[in-house]
Amino acid sequence: MVFWGQRRDSQDGIRPPQGERFQERRISTPILSAVRHVGYALGVGTNFLPALTGNPVDGLIGLIVFSGTSIAIEETLEKAFSAELLPSELCSLGFGFLACANAAGDMASSL
Numbered sequence: 102m103v104f105w106g107q108r109r110d111s112q113d114g115i116r117p118p119q120g121e122r123f124q125e126r127r128i129s130t131p132i133l134s135a136v137r138h139v140g141y142a143l144g145v146g147t148n149f150l151p152a153l154t155g156n157p158v159d160g161l162i163g164l165i166v167f168s169g170t171s172i173a174i175e176e177t178l179e180k181a182f183s184a185e186l187l188p189s190e191l192c193s194l195g196f197g198f199l200a201c202a203n204a205a206g207d208m209a210s211s212l
Contacts, residue, residue: 133181140174143167179203 147167154160179199187195 130185133178133185136174137178137182140171140178143171144175147171 144167147164150160150164150167180196183195183199184192
């Protein structure tokens with residue numbers, strides 16, 4: 102019996118639905134690495150901008166934009182790198198460890 106979303110294949114029985122095969126597509130690591138370096142450069146620039154301008158109020162909008170952009174890049178790429186480095190069977194466990202490490206870091210920084 103073939104269910105909706107499955108195709109019968111004469112060689113290997115029932116094939117998985119199309120949606121499950123899209124999970125195996127990955128972004129190449131050099132692209133992720135380049136984007137990660139841009140995020141880190143924005144983060145460093147955000148920290149040095151008040152020191153270089155002398156008056157942080159003048160560049161406050163730039164600081165907010167750079168800070169938000171760098172955090173968005175870094176948070177997104179943490180998950181992307183975890184998915185890239187771990188085998189598909191261990192992705193959920195890896196995401197759990199990543200969330201646990203982030204929570205421990207957030208707790209430690211708030212003390």
